[in-house]
Amino acid sequence: MNTSARQTTDLHNQVMWNRLIAVVEEQAATLVRTAFSTSVREAGDLSAGIFDVHGRMIAQAVTGTPGHVNTMAAAVRHFINDIGPERIYEGDVYITNDPWKGTGHLHDITVATPVFYNSAHVGFFASTAHVVDIGGRGYGPEAREVYEEGIRIPILKWAERGKLNRDLVAVISQNVREPDQVVGDIFGLAACNETGRRRLCAMFDEFGLKDLERLAEFVFARTRKATLDALRSVPPGTYHNKMTVDGYDHTLTLSVRVTVTANGMHADFSGTSPLSKFGVNVPLTYAEAYFTYGMLVALAPELPNNFASLEPFTVSAPPGVILNAKHPNPVAVRHVIGHFVTDLCLGAIASALPERIPAEGSGALWNFQASARSADPQNLKPPVELLMFNSGGGGARPHLDGLTATAFPSGVRTMSVEATEQVGPIIIWRKEIRGDSGGVGRQRGGLGQVIEVGPTDGYLFEFSAMFDRVENPARGRQGGQPGAPGAVYLDDGTPFPTKGKETVPAERRLILELPGGGGFGDPSQRDPAATENDLLQGYVSAANRSG
């Protein structure tokens, strides 16, 4: 092919690549519209992607949570292995929620659909969503083994040659608390894959394609080159970092050694604390997702996710550490620790990229998760489940203050106070910025927030606490100071445990002070105008002014 013809082909491929991204965005939008799960619609806790026949991801929708970045990317190859290539038929739909083959806990269901064009198998669509219930003890860290966390669905056919596997539907329905919603969400996953399939076939018609192979090679070649180019901004070598966080049952050390070569980056988590007895353990695939997300967001933020952008990033961990949970370790709330992996790994390469890596942030979310129950046992009222996502402050950036009350690395959105109060017997008395909570520095850490909340209408709260960064605040960088640690107490000042099941009595209020982000750079170098504004707006009180 001569140069001009090759260039024209490249343009053509670029257009088709953009189309594939649009197809998976449409696939994801279909899922969001129909999902029952709060975390799908508020947190974008879902993913959608298209894969070639070898199970290599070609395009993925940009959705809210990085936790699925390469967990789902790896899942399709498990589907191919376990189903067997010779048993893949037109009209099939596959399913699993295996934490180690999917996305790290039983609550995420992954559905894959093979696509056929003119009777030839050309690829797969896959999608993942967090469902409202999966049986077992219910969502929380209390289980001691994954068996207690709910039903585990191995890789199976949800449908074969267009015929629904009714036995499987019955088994799932009988093992979850909200069968209509869970089965509804599984149908939603299958339907969004079907939307993708139809669009892909239309695209094949339009562009006269017979398979995805050449397009996939084009996408992978372009992406591989761009990813490796981006990696060059980190000099080859080995980079270490350690981070101490509160943990659930004991203080945890998270440790990483990042090795950078011309061909990629490898994170090894040796030196990390051992597994917990509780379901806060993290399957390695999930730790890998947050490592990869951190590296991509720092080095190559404009690259779309696919097999080739993820391929250079690998992880390892010795058995028995909390970032390498194995069957049957409990893993239900793996995000509580897993979300710290991004800051941990960013911290490792910070010395190589002093102008790019932010200070540590509050990391894990401070989700408010409670069951409202009758305070008076003589006057029984129906229990109501309550869930609110809340975020502390982000770490200061080398040239920008940290984000106030904003999730990172999670992409969670908070819910409206008014909408939450419509749903159940709860009054949120206060939800506002927590002054003086950002770590001081040339750039100030993001501020946390203060939340004051209590039961109403004769209810009390059975409260499931999982709050981190109370003992171990977010650290600053390059002379920046740590953010304020979190605090939890009742309105009369009684300290309240930050982990485990606790009760908030009727007519009392629980006060949550969310942690702030770390500062960046020498506080004495802060722009006086920025300091002035901090005082004016009440972000910092006069007693705490820097500079």
Added chain:
Amino acid sequence: MAGTLIMGVGERSGKQRVRVGVDVGGTFTDIVLQTESGTLHSSKVLTTYHAPEQGVVYSIEQVSRTSGVELGDVNQVIHGTTLATNALIERRGAKTALVTTAGFRDVIETRTESRFEQYDLNIVLPDPLIARRDRFVISERLNARGEVLIDFDDDAARAVIERIGVAGYESVAVGFLHSYRNGMHERRFRSLLKKELSGVAVSISSEVSPQMREYERFNTVCANAYVQPLMASYLLRLRDQLKGIGVGCPLYLIHSGGGLMSVETAAEFPVRLIESGPAGGAIFAADLAARYGLDRVLSYDMGGTTAKIALIEDYVPRTAKVFEVDRRSRFKKGSGMPISIPVIEMIEIGAGGGSIVQVDSLGQIRVGPHSSGSDPGPAAYARGGDDATVTDANLLLGRLHPDTFGAKDILLNPQLAGEAIAAGVGGPLGLDNAAAAVGIVEVVDENMTNAARVHAVEGGRDLSGFSMIAFGGGAPLHASRLIDKLGLDELIVPSGAGVGSAIGFLRAPFSYEAIRSFYTTTADFDYLGANALLAELTAEAESFVRVGLADDRAHEASSVEPAISVERQVSMRYAGQGWEIPVSLDEGEFDEFAAELLAAKFTKSYLEFFGRAIDQLNIEAVSWAVRVSSVEEPAALVELSRIGNRVAPEQTRQMYDPTSSGSVEAGLFPRSRLKPADLVVGPALIFEPQTTTVLGAQHACVVQSDGSLLIRRVQVPR
């Protein structure tokens, strides 16, 4: 630009009233005058930015001269404007304070606690419209049922009012929690403020936007308060100056929901003027859809900076209850300011003629979202712009040409366009200019196609079976390619496409949509509450419409009682879901058996949206809306003709055709010389003063009796 006579578009039977539509945009002020015979005369002048009323007055005088209509004979002036939007975007509003419930001072600052861009460590969230030091709190609290938990504290309120007076705020926004259920405390604060401070404007959220969700509602009341002094002053100046030149007829404003409202209402609720220009475009398309009997239409409006796409079903544009203004980052969702008012739903992306083209780190062509605007404009305009733009690519591909480009004051320069494309795209990619231009146009066409698809799926729609109506200066250049990509069968390029919004204003009914949140479920249906709420909303909406109509009728001394229509809707979802879908209500009140009927209606709508309903789940009703509108005389149906007599071009030109993957000889047709029933077979270019319509090799066009171009594919593209 001189006055232009637009063929056909306005004609209705019988004697018409003389009406004027004025669209004041950021760059141009468009004006359309409809005469007694229904003929439309249009004009386009530059917006007089610092005193926009002067441009309006000037353009009305101009169109009066070209049409021969006396200024005193004008019966009605209908006005839409982006001025409120621009004041928000440019932060040029009043010095404004927010007063809110103690504990909730930062709702407009902490937003949704999320990052609208997952992959950007240096993301900057938009500053709140009202800074923290300008936000004051008062001890008071209602619960979700609107009952008082903490009494309103008069003394604390007076202390805040005193601080507001001392600091010299010009306008005050009041937003208390759950005020959509009970506005008592907000009203109490307003009356205290009015008593203590004169001359300070005040907006309360229970009137501006009585919808649940504090972030959206507080932002909306802040936006209203922020632009209110400016807009009220502008509207009154405009009315006085129109009177001054002898236009004594009523002046109405287009609101974001696509209906008319009085100057007084607009001055009180200027936030409802946001997006009124684009709303005019959607009404324009909806009116055409009704004329042609097309029940599913995709309205596609492309200008210099953005493309806007709206879906129109059964001749009515889809509406939404909340939208975002001022998206800071690449039009990305979440990067703007949410405004919760009734609005015509559309998707806007950074794809216009002036959109700037760049090459990214993957070696991919990226178009927009930045635009060269009208100054300096595309490189080809020779006004000092050196960025490659979509217009430059269209010029190199032979779709635009210096000889046939409408704007008389702009001479397109192909050499400058070529240099810009070589520098910005061709060089970095090693492509010759022709290939680079092909790439640019393909990418922008794909961007628009993909936006349309995702917009449709978010509304639970599949685009197959839709027809496209294309208008705005840029759309007819790209529309035929878009219908191929979207798999649509036909496309209409109407007359007057360049001033579509202003024509749309003339087609709008008097209307008002009252919305309020009220939570109940089908398991525990509060039918009395729902009845009371719907009665209240109907009375509120009807009174706005009746006032407008009475005013209009008084001016004409007509004795006919105008007809109005009332549409009632409730937004419902399965318990646990986050998205509501609209359910239309029948006439009449609910009784104790209503829950079952309502559940059945919801299930039916849900099935239509998603193809699958779920048994045995509780269903929640979240918000209620009543839209009252005047009933307009239906447009005369125009039978679309799909056959015609082929006409030969007098001239041809080389043009790139994407389905032929190469250059083809395209016929050139001045639109002014085409007659009804003429058939133009592609490849062809039909040019007119404000735009050029491109027909690919597989397209043919039949000129309709009203001058519209109906374009269809004659063979299936490969």
